[in-house]
Amino acid sequence: MERMTKFLAWLSAGILLLILVLMVQDIFVNSLRHFDFSFLSQDPLSGGRKGGIFPIIISTLLILGVCMIVIVPMGLGTALFLSEYSDEHPKVVHIVRKALEILSGVPSIVFGLFGNALFCVFLGFGFSIWSGGLTLAIMSMPLFIRTVEEGIRTIPKNYRLVPLSLGLGRTTTIRSIIIPYALPFVIVGGVLSIGRSLAETAALIFTSGYVDRMPESLSDSGRALSIHIYDLTMNVPGGDTNAYKTAMVLIVLIFITNGLFTIVLKTWYKKRIIL
Amino acid sequence: MYQLTKKNKDFILESVLTINGLFSAIAVGLIFIFVTRESLPAIHLKGWAFFIDKSWYPLEGQFNVLPMIAGTIFVSLGALILASPLGLFSAIFISFYAHGSLAWPFRRVVELYAGLPSVIFGFWGLMKLVPMLNEIRPPGQSLLAGILILALMIFPIITLNLMANFRPSSKKYYRVALSLGMRKSTYIWSILLPSLKQQIVGAMILALGRAMGETMAVLMVCGNIVKMPTSIFDPIRTLTANIALEMAYAMNEHRSALFFTGLILFLLIFVLISVADFWRRHESWKE
Amino acid sequence: MNQNKYPWVKELGCKPCCELKPKIKIKNLSLSYGKRQIFEDINLEINTGCVTGIIGPSACGKSSFISCLNRMIEVVPSAKVSGDVLIDGKSIFDSRLDLNELRKKVGIVFQEPTPLPLSIESNIILPLKEHKFDHISERVEKALRDVGLWNEVKNILKEPANYLSGGQKQRLCMARTIALGPEIILMDEPCSSLDPISTDVVEKLIHDLKGKYTIIIITHNLAQARRVCDFVATFWYDGEKEIGQIIEFGRCIDIFENPKNKIVQDYVGGLKG
Incomplete structure (x- = not known):
């Protein structure tokens, strides 16, 4: 039994590590073979088969920007509400928690449908960076709120008692x-949400759209990196090489946000220990 | 006056935060309302036809969703069957068998799996896995390909959930078990895992929910042919893939039918979450 | 006892009280947490400008008792208070009373030194601003001088308060309380987490504050109670009734030299507790 358990544990770990290495290696090797930094600064040509992904990177950043502008104040506000007002409004807090739980389970394609119906059609934003960013904001909200709220809950009890004892207002x-x-x-929550949003595809197809030109404003349609990969592999014969390169760019971006997350967490821990 | 202004300030903050907090609840309501609103015409027009039509030929007004519901259920259950042992054993590996310096990097590996975009999984599956399966039995784009890729995507949910639960119970019992001369495996199989039955089921339900809602990866590797699968090498189309494929050109009744499938998904997930919630409450009640 | 080190200890016991006029009247005060009764029917009069010590073993309700006096007890959702506390003849449980004003008037210093995670001066400025004081920088300086911290921190006012040592932190907390101009200061074992030297400074401070403020101090340290208090109330846990109660209250010198209660005799004599 002992040997069996140990064997299976090592085996599954080995398989998982191997697949990850194969996957990342395949993508890196196949894209680095043809990679050139002009890929990042050129416009896509002939449906993305040739050229680069410059407008697509810009669209992705704009969508992320809209998403963050909405998520940070609203998410912080909700996290404060959940952690500070749970005594006064237990019912509302309960409802909000349930809602967040449901929200975090809703499939991204349903967010896509919803974003399409609400932002694109009902509010008349059309396929646009606004629609995509707002849809993503609603989608990533639970992750952001959970991170911030868990953080606020680590606040020492004394930091709550002292202001009360000094008669400080709420x-x-x-x-x-x-x-x-x-x-x-x-x-930390922002970095996590950026990672989540970067990875998202299904919610964006029918909200921010497919257009691979440089967006002129936030009301223009803009294609995100993940959609570009999808489109090149599924709809553009001969787009594989550029799909590989875009996939690598996306993975590198995900690695960077992951690294940022670790760095933020570590420096923050150091600081807290001194304080 | 001074008292009054102070109270006003606090009152304003409280109202702003409460309204802001309610936004999430409103969002859930809006999702439900809008998806339902858009699917009403189809429900009105077709009703039970969604389950008794000949097949899914949207341009001819035939809207049978059963093959796609079956596709969704087969692919996600299959993925769950694979992902559960993978998740369980990798959690056991990190918590008990990885020596100190190995545990942390491997944990990062699992987190990386969780953070990688589904489109990357789908892309890699299409480029490497599908050709491999094609050699065994064409066409390669199949239920099996979907199961394999989805399993890789959802096992981190089980691993991370279990690890979070291992830690507190281990704090309590692990030393006692070791001091009694128990082996690690005895401790894991006869003390730890039985005490975490509810959490394991809860984590599996969450993973199942994620698998059912997954779109891009299954869309890219499953072949997307609307047919009841007869073997795991048959191509399938899931509800999610169907929406992603057809929304771009769907009009009127067809568009409404797609929203209806979205509504089915939303409700399925809602039920799953409620069940997971029930399990968790059942467990806390026991304690 | 060393007369030079503790110059205010003029005789065995304590300096006579400053003014025998009750500042706080506690009437039939009872407290329970849910079903658990903590103490019952406490009647006590605290004299203006005096230092009143509260001694007794752990877990007999001393901390809960003093946090009733500025209604900090309401932080505990299950706490239920009955009876009344009158400060200058006015009930603190009056519904028209502004809680923040009450807490400004009745300051508290906690057991753990708890500066807020702000700079040293912001720790004092924040509550001053909240209560709409003017001449803020003068008040900050005066408060810091009152606790003897000014010379140590005058060049590092903008540094985080958590850089200070334990004793400095506790004095900063006292300065923060004093700056608001309270009438009553509650201290919940202010020295229990301090080293002997810091303890000495804080005790000296309490002596300086005497007369200006009415002070109530909880302490586990009988010698300390003897050094700083004018009056002493002894809390004791009644094992039979399972509640805390005050078994003897009186002048410090009486409690320590001539206790009437047998338990108090044993306790101050070191036989019990």
Whole structure:
């Protein structure tokens, strides 16, 4: 039994590591063979078979930007509400928690349908960066809120008692003590949400759209990196090489956000130990 | 006056935060309302036809969704069957068998799996896995390909969930078990895992939910042919893939039918979450 | 006892009280957490400007008792208070009373030194601003001088308060409380996490504050109670009734030299507790 368990544990770990290495290696080897940094600065040509992905990177960043602008204030506000007002409004807090739980389970394609129906059609934004960013914001909200709220909950009990004992009002306590304390978690949550949003495809197909030109404004359609990969592999015969390169760019971006996450977490821990 | 202004300030903050908090609940409501609203025409027009039509020929007004529901269920259950042992044993590996310096990097590997975009999984599956399966039995794009890729995508949910649960129970019992001269495996199989039955089921339900909602990877590797599969080498089309494929050109009744499949998905996930929630509450009640 | 080190200890016991006029009247005060009764029917009068010590073993309700006096007890959702506390004849449980004003008037210093995660001066400025004080920088300086911290921190006012040592932190917390101009200061074992030297500084400070403020101090350290208090109340846990109660209250010198209660005799004599 002991040997069996040990064997299976090592086996599954080995398989998983092997597949990850194969996958990343395949993508890197196949794209580095033809990679050239002009790929990042050129416009796509003939449906993406030739040329680069410059407008696609810009569209992706714009979509992320819209998403973050919405998510940071609203997510922080909700996290504060959940952690600070659970005594006064237990029912509302309960409802919000349930809603977040459901929201985090809703499939991304359903977010895509919803975003299409609400933002593109009902509100008349059409296929646009606005629609895509707002849809992504709703989708990544639960992850962001959970990260920030868990952070706020680590606040020492004394930091709550002292302001009360000094007769500080709620607003002052939240503004001067809770929010500064929560800031590192806002950064961590933001980085996590960026990672989640970068990885998203299905929610964007029918909201931010397919257009691979440089968007002129936020009301223009813009193609995200993940959609570009999908389109090149499924709809553009002969797009494989550029699909590989785009996949590598996307993976590198994901690695960077992952690394950022670790760095933020570590520097923050160091700081907290001194404080 | 001073008292009044102070109270006002606090009151404003409280209202703003409450309304802001309610936004998430409103979002869930809006999702439900909009997806339902858009699918009403189809429900009205077709009703039970969704389950008794000849097949899915949207341009001819035939909307049988059963093959796709079956596709979704087969592919996600298959993925769950593969992912459960993978998740369980990798969690056991990290928590008990990886020596100190190995545990952390391997944990990062699992987290990386969780963070990789589904389109990357689909892309790699299409480029490498599908040709391999094609050599065994054409066409390669198949239920099996979907199961394999999905299993890789959902096992981290099980691993990370279990690891989070291993830690507190291990703190309590592991030393005792070792001090009694138990072997690690005895401890794992006869003390730890039985005490975590509920959490394991909960994690599996979450993973199943994720698998059912997954779109891009299955869309890219499953072949997307609307047919009841007869073997795991048959191509299938899932509900999610169907939406992604046809939304671009769907009009009127067809578009509405796609929203209806979205609604089915939404409700399926809703039920799953409620069940997972029930399991968890059942467990906390026991304690 | 060393007369030079503790110049305020003029005789065995304590300096006579400053003013025998009750500041706080506690009437039939009872407290329970859910079904558990903590203490019942406490009646006590705290004299203006005096240092009143509360001694007794752990877990007999001392901390809960003093946190009733500025209603900090309401932080515990299950806490239920009955009876009344009058400060200058006015009930603190009056529904028209502004809780924040009460807490400004009745300051508290916790057992753990708890500066907020702000800079040293912001720790004092934040509550001052909240209560709309003017001449803030003068008040900060005065408060820091009052606790003898000014010379140590005047050049590092913008540094995080958590860089200070334990004793400095505790004095900063006292400065923060004093800056608001309270009438009453509650101290919950302010020295229990400090080293002897810091303890000495804090005790000296308490002596300086005497007369200006009415002070209530919980302490486990009987010698300390003897050094700093004018009056002493002894809390004891009644094992039979399972509640805490005050078994003797009186002048410090009486409690230590001539206790009437047998338990108190044993406790101050070191036989019990």
